[in-house]
Amino acid sequence: MTSQTNYDYIIVGAGSAGCVLANRLSEDAHVSVLLVETGGSDRSIFIQMPTALSIPMNTKKYAWQFETEAEPHLDNRKMHCPRGKVLGGSSSINGMVYVRGHAKDFDQWAEQGATDWDYAHCLPYFKKSEEWALAGKNPETAEYRGTEGPLGVNNGNEMQNPLYQAFIDAGVQAGYMDTPDYNAQQQEGFGPMHMTVKNGVRWSTANAYLKPALSRPNLTVVTHALVHKVLLSAAAPKVATGIRYERKGKIVDVSANKEVILSAGSIGSPHLLQLSGIGAKDTLEKAGIECQHDLPGVGENLQDHLEFYFQFKCKQPITLNGKIDLWSKFLIGARWFFTKKGLGATNHFESCGFIRSKPGIEWPDLQYHFLPAAMRYDGQAAFDGHGFQVHIGHNKPLSRGAVKVISADPKAHPSIRFNYLEQEADKEGFRDCVKLTREIISQPAFDEYRDGEIQPGEQVQTDEEIDAFVRANVESAYHPSCSCKMGSDDMAVVDPQTRVHGIGNLRVVDSSIFPTITNGNLNAPTIMVAERAADLIKSNSTLPASNVEVVMEKNWKQVQRSKF
Numbered sequence: 001m002t003s004q005t006n007y008d009y010i011i012v013g014a015g016s017a018g019c020v021l022a023n024r025l026s027e028d029a030h031v032s033v034l035l036v037e038t039g040g041s042d043r044s045i046f047i048q049m050p051t052a053l054s055i056p057m058n059t060k061k062y063a064w065q066f067e068t069e070a071e072p073h074l075d076n077r078k079m080h081c082p083r084g085k086v087l088g089g090s091s092s093i094n095g096m097v098y099v100r101g102h103a104k105d106f107d108q109w110a111e112q113g114a115t116d117w118d119y120a121h122c123l124p125y126f127k128k129s130e131e132w133a134l135a136g137k138n139p140e141t142a143e144y145r146g147t148e149g150p151l152g153v154n155n156g157n158e159m160q161n162p163l164y165q166a167f168i169d170a171g172v173q174a175g176y177m178d179t180p181d182y183n184a185q186q187q188e189g190f191g192p193m194h195m196t197v198k199n200g201v202r203w204s205t206a207n208a209y210l211k212p213a214l215s216r217p218n219l220t221v222v223t224h225a226l227v228h229k230v231l232l233s234a235a236a237p238k239v240a241t242g243i244r245y246e247r248k249g250k251i252v253d254v255s256a257n258k259e260v261i262l263s264a265g266s267i268g269s270p271h272l273l274q275l276s277g278i279g280a281k282d283t284l285e286k287a288g289i290e291c292q293h294d295l296p297g298v299g300e301n302l303q304d305h306l307e308f309y310f311q312f313k314c315k316q317p318i319t320l321n322g323k324i325d326l327w328s329k330f331l332i333g334a335r336w337f338f339t340k341k342g343l344g345a346t347n348h349f350e351s352c353g354f355i356r357s358k359p360g361i362e363w364p365d366l367q368y369h370f371l372p373a374a375m376r377y378d379g380q381a382a383f384d385g386h387g388f389q390v391h392i393g394h395n396k397p398l399s400r401g402a403v404k405v406i407s408a409d410p411k412a413h414p415s416i417r418f419n420y421l422e423q424e425a426d427k428e429g430f431r432d433c434v435k436l437t438r439e440i441i442s443q444p445a446f447d448e449y450r451d452g453e454i455q456p457g458e459q460v461q462t463d464e465e466i467d468a469f470v471r472a473n474v475e476s477a478y479h480p481s482c483s484c485k486m487g488s489d490d491m492a493v494v495d496p497q498t499r500v501h502g503i504g505n506l507r508v509v510d511s512s513i514f515p516t517i518t519n520g521n522l523n524a525p526t527i528m529v530a531e532r533a534a535d536l537i538k539s540n541s542t543l544p545a546s547n548v549e550v551v552m553e554k555n556w557k558q559v560q561r562s563k564f
Contacts, residue, residue, distance in 0.1 A: 004032075004034075004220065005252070005253065005254050005255060006032075006254070006255045006256075006257065007032045007033060007034040007220070007254065007255070007256060007257065008031040008032045008033065008256070008257045008258045009021075009025050009031060009032070009033045009034070009256065009258055009259055009260075009261060009537075010033075010034045010036065010242065010243055010254060010256045010259075010260045010261065011025075011033065011034065011035045011036070011261045011263055012036050012227050012243060012260070012261070012262050012263060012264050012268075012272065013036070013037065013089060013262065013263040013264035013265060013268060013269075013510070014035050014036075014037035014039075014087050014088070014089060014206070014210065014221065014223075015084050015088065015089020015090055015091065015205065015263060015264070015265060015510065016084075016088075016089050016090055016091040016205050016510070016511075016523055016526040016527055016530070017089075017205075017263040017509050017510040017511075017526050017527070017529065017530035017533075018035060018037070018089065018205075018261075018263035018264075018510075018530075019035075019087070019088060019089070019091075019204075019205035019206055019208075019209040019210040020129075020205055020209050020527055020530035020531055020534065021261060021263060021509060021530050021533070021534055021537075022035040022209070022210055022213060022219060022221070023150070023209040023210065023212065023213040024530075024531065024534035024535075024538075025534060025537065025538065026213055026216050026218050026219040028218075028538065029216070029218055030218075031218060031258070032218050032220070033218060033219050033220070034220050034221075034222065034254060035210075035219065035220070035221045035222070036222050036225050036227055036243065036245055037086075037087060037089075037221070037222070037223050037224075037225065038085050038223075038224070038225060038226050038227070039061075039062065039084070039085035039086035039087065039089075039223065039224070040061075040086060040087070040223045040224050041086070041087060041223070042062075042086050042087045042088050042092045042204065042206050042207075044056065044062070045333075045337070046059070047062065047086070047088075047092050047093070047202060047204075048201050048202050049201075049202070049333070049336050049337075049344050049345075050096055050156075050195070050197050050200070050201070050202050050344065050345055050346055050347050051332065051336070051343060051344045051345070051346065051347065051348065052344075053093075053094070053095050053096065053202075053347055056086070056092060056093040057082050057093045057094070057478075058082065061085075061086075062084070062085060062086040062092065062093055063082040063083060063084055063085050063086070063090075063093050064082065064083040064084075064085050064267070064268075064413075065080070065082055066080075066081040066082065066083060066267060066413060066416055067079070067080060067081060067413075067416070068081055068416045068417055068418060069415055069416065069417040071417065071418065071419070071420050072419070072422075073399075073419070073420055073421040073422050073471070074420050074421060074471050074474065075471045075472055077472075079418070079420070079475070079476050080475075080476065081267070081416055081476060081478070081480060082478060083265050083267050083268065083480075084265070086206075087206040087210060087221075087223065088204035088205055088206030088207070088210070089205070089265065090265065090478075090523070091196070091204040091205045091206070091523055091527075092202070092204045092206060094478065094521075094523055095347055095349065095369075095478075095521070096195045096196045096197055096202055096203075096347045096523075097193065097194070097195055097196075097347065097349055097369065097520075097521040097523070098153045098183070098194040098195055098196050098521070098523065098524050099182070099183070099194075099367075099518075099519075099520030099521045099524055100126050100183045100518075100520065100524045100525060100528070101187075101518030101519050101520045101524070101525050102187045102188075102354075102363045102364060102518070102519045102520075103119035103187070103363075103550045104119070104362065104363040105119075105363075105516070105518040105519050105525075106118050106119040106121075106122045106518075107119055108515070108516055109486070109514070109515045109516065112487055112515045112516065113486070113487030113488045113489055113492060113496070113515065114486045114487055114496050114515050115496040116496060116542070117486070117496060117532075119550070120545035120546055120547050120548075121532075121542065121543075121545050122525075122528055122532065123144065123546045123548065124543035124544065124545070124546050125528045125529075125531040125532040125543060126146065126183075126524065126528045127144070127145065127146035127149070127546075128146060128149055128531055128543065129146065129149045129150065129151045129527050129528060129531050130145060130146030130147075130149040130151050130153055131146065131147060131148065131149050131150065131151060131152050131153065131198070132145040132146060132147055132153050132154075133152065133153060133154035133155075133198070134154060134155060135147045138180060138181055138184075140184075141180075141181045141184035141185070143184075143185075143546070143548045144181070144183065144184035144185060144548060145181070145183065145184060150208040150209050150212070151196060151203060151205075151208045151209075151527060152196065152197065152198025152199070152203040152208065153194050153195070153196055153198075153203075154194065154195065154197060154198070155192045155193070155194055155195070155350060156195055156197060156345070156346030156347065156348070156349075156350045157342075157343075157345065157346045157350065158192075158350070159192060159350045159351060161318060161319075161350075161372045162318065163314070163318065163319070163370070163372040163388050163449060164192075164350045164351040164370060164372065165351070166445045166446055166449060167190065167351050167353070167368075167370040167390070167440075167445075167446075168190040168191060168192075168351050168353075169443075169445035170190075170440050170441060170443035170444075170445040170446050171189070171190030171353050171355075171368075171440055171443075172190060173443040173444060173445055174436075174439050174440045174443050174557075175557040175558040176188075176189055176190060176353070176355050176440075176557060177189035177190070177553065178190050178191055179191040179354075180192075182194075182352065182354055183524075185548065185549050185550055185551045186550075186551035187354050187363075187364060187519070187520075188354050188355065188356070188363070188364050188551075188552075188553060189353065189354065189355075190351070190352070190353040190368075191351065191352065191353075192350060192351055192352075193349050193350055193351055193352035193369065193370075195346070195347050195349065195350075196208075196523065197345065197346065197347070199340055200336065200339075200340030200341055200344070200345035201340060201345075205527065222245075222247065224247055224248070225245040225246065225247040225252075226245060226246045226247075226410060226411065227243055227244070227245045227264070227272060227410070228243075228244045228245060228246060228251075228275065228410040229243070229244050229272065229275045229276040229277075229410070230242075230243055230260055230262070230272065230273070230276040230278070230506060231243060231244055231253060231255075231276075232276065232277070232292055232293075232503070237502070237503075237504060238292060238293055238502070238503050238504065239503070239504035239505050239506075240256065240259070240260040240503060240504065240505045240506035241255055241256065241505075242254050242255040242256045242260065243256075243260060246410075256505065258505065259505045259506065259507060259537065260505060260506050260507070261506075261507045261508070261509055261537070262506075262507070262508045262509070262510070263508075263509050263510045263530070264510065265480075265510050265511065265512065266302070266403070266480040266481050266482065266483045266484075266510065266511050266512040267403055267414065267416060267480060267483070269483070269484055269508050269510055269512045270298050270299035270403045270414075270483045270484050270493075270512060271299075271403060271405055271414045273295070273298045273299075273484070273493075273500070273508075274287070274289065274298060274299060274404070274405035274414070275289065275405060275408070275410055276292065277289055277290050277291055277292030277293065278292060278293045278295055278298060278500070278503060279291075279294075279295055279296075279298035279299060279405070280294065280295070280296040280298065280299075280300075281294045281296075283299070283404050283405065284405065286406075287404075287405045287406055287407055287408060288407070288408045289405065289408050293502050293503055295493060295500070295501060295502060296490065296491060297484070297485060297490070297491035297492055297493045298483075298484060298493050299402050299403040299404055299405075299414075299483050299484075300400070300402050300483065300485075300491060301400055301402075301482045301483060301485045301491065301515075302400060302401040302402050302403055302416075302417075302418055302480065302481075302482060302483045303397060303399075303400060303401070303418070303480070303481050303482040303514075303516070303517040304397075304401075304418050304420070304476055304477070304478075304479050304480050304481070304517070305367075305393050305394075305395055305397070305476070305477035305479040305517065306393050306394065306397070306420055306421070306430075306474045306475065306476060306477060307367075307369075307391045307392060307393030307474065307475060307476075307477045308391075308392065308393070308430075308433070308469075308470060308473050308474045308475065309374075309376070309389045309390075309391060309455060309473075310389060310390045310391075310392055310433075310434070310437045310441075310453075310455070310456070311374040311383065311387055311388070311389040311453070311454035311455045312374070312387055312388055312389065312441060312446075312450055312451070312452065312453055312454060313374075313383070313385060313386070313387050313450075313451035313452050313453075313454060314374075314386040314387050314388050314449050314450070314451060315386075315448065315449055315450070315451045316386065316448070316449055317386050318372070318386070318449075319372045319373050319374070319386045319387060319388055320343075320348060320371075320372055320373035320375075321373050321374060321375065321382055321383055321385065321386050321387055322386060323343065324373075324375070324382055332344045348371055348372065348373065349369045349370065349371060349391075350370070351370045352367070352368055352369055352370060353366075353367070353368035353370075353440075354366070354367055354368075354519065354520075355368075355436070355556070356556035357394070357428075357429055357432035357433075357436065357556075358432060358556065359555065359556055361556060362552075363519065363552070364395070364519055365394060365395050365396040365429065365519065366392065366393070366394060366395060366429070366432065366433060366436070367392070367393055367395050367519065367520060368390045368391065368392050368437075369390065369391040370388070370389075370390050371388065371389050371390070371391065372388050373387065373388065373389065374386075374387025374388060374389050374454055375389075383454055387454055388449070389454075390437060390441075391477075392433045392437055393430075393433065393474075393477055394426060394429030394430055394432075394433060395517070395519045395520065396429075396516075396517070396519060397420075397423070397426045397429070397517070398423040398425050398426055399418065399419045399420060399421060399422040399423045399426050400419060400422075401416070401417045401418035401419040401420075402415075402417060402483070403415070403416055403483050416480075418476075418480075420474070421470070421471070421474075427467060427470075430466070430467075430470045430474070431463055431466050431467070431470075434456065434460070434466045434469075434470075435466075455473070456469045456473075477521075479511075479517065479521065479522045480511070481511040481512065481514045481517050481518075481522055482511075482512065482513075482514045482515065482516060482517055483512045484508045484512040484513050485512075485513060485514065485515045486498065486513040486514070486515055487515055493508065493512075493513070494507065494508050494513050497536050498513060498533045498536060498537075507533070507537065509529060509530055509533040510526060510529070510530070511525070511526045511529070513529065514529075
């Protein structure tokens, strides 16, 4: 614990963005940086061993176990919404899947007011962050992949189970493209999936960015500290002067000479703004909080990805369902502990697909994660026998929700409601998920493996039956985002420099500032955002735009490639 009460930069949240900022800002030995985190150490085998990914996500010690309000379009179910509460944040509890998103996602950001956050300006920061382990095997992707960054990325055990390749082959047989690298010039198609694992260990931002910087005397990290609010000056216009946090029952005020930066995530950052009196006036007043700055977009525009498990029986005893007994788990864990190899060194999502759901869609809106097992994401309720599954979801939802403070007590969780499947287009997207997946898995590549559906089950056929199945079984993919969106319109919370509109010396840098959710998992674009924001904060020249080729298909299936 430090006795210092004054720093140049204060970063709230040691997660996917906060660890990046702590590293990059403390590179300047002339500035002092304070990083404040509610959770504690990530020194746990269950965090560091990739195959144990379901444990930290469902452990109160390592994750905020948020729950949504009853979702009206999901049979009024309350949905699990875990968020990292540990060094590394959600990068220490996530599935380690590395997906940058489609180039058009970032062009869409720029079109919606996030100036210079188009793909050409974002790609250099994806490259800056990354150490791509397979660069030598794919020299044609050198313009797109990084080799000297902190974030280790690879392909796990390189698809040793034959089911991984069968899934790719089936996608091609169904008329879709194959893609050797969905993080390079062509996202669309079926191919190997990438993960943030290095030398068999989860490569969170705590491992990649924070730990290499801990020896710097100008970086201070305070853990087990709950931030209550951002402190604001009394005079107008309002300026952030520091933060107030609680640690071991003691209230501490810390001042910022330069800036306060919120990197508490898409639930935590809007909630902290609201606790500080920054947000929609009526929301704050209902919670008993004095409005310091009426900013109606705070907490609005909340988006997430949903997915469900499409499960099939497997004819051959080659799936992970044969490895879930205690003795097998012990052997896998022991091998990983001593060698960092084997089934413990992968998240098991080693092949994937990105496709369009129908004609007229410009870029992919459906995503597949393939798993050579039939079991829940939390490792429970495994199929009694051999099976495999795809996690399939509609990635460009139109439904929008909100995060709203309900009490001035910082320990009270906010109200979270995504309004999942409120829009008819989102329901149609999931109908397409069911129909297209059946078409793919029915291809000859799976003939020697496929042995009938486990779920949804062949009896689920009509749109009404599919809708009912989806409402009852769909789950969050744990990608909350966009609740402090970047832009210049009336509902924007931060400007393209990541500065909070109307408040001096205050920024938000995390996935909450995405204008729209990207087509894929969120860890990679969150790290990219933090890398670019670090240059903006330091008033450095940003990296020059990279105008590389992006491969786009004119139609959604069986066509020749075109470019833009």
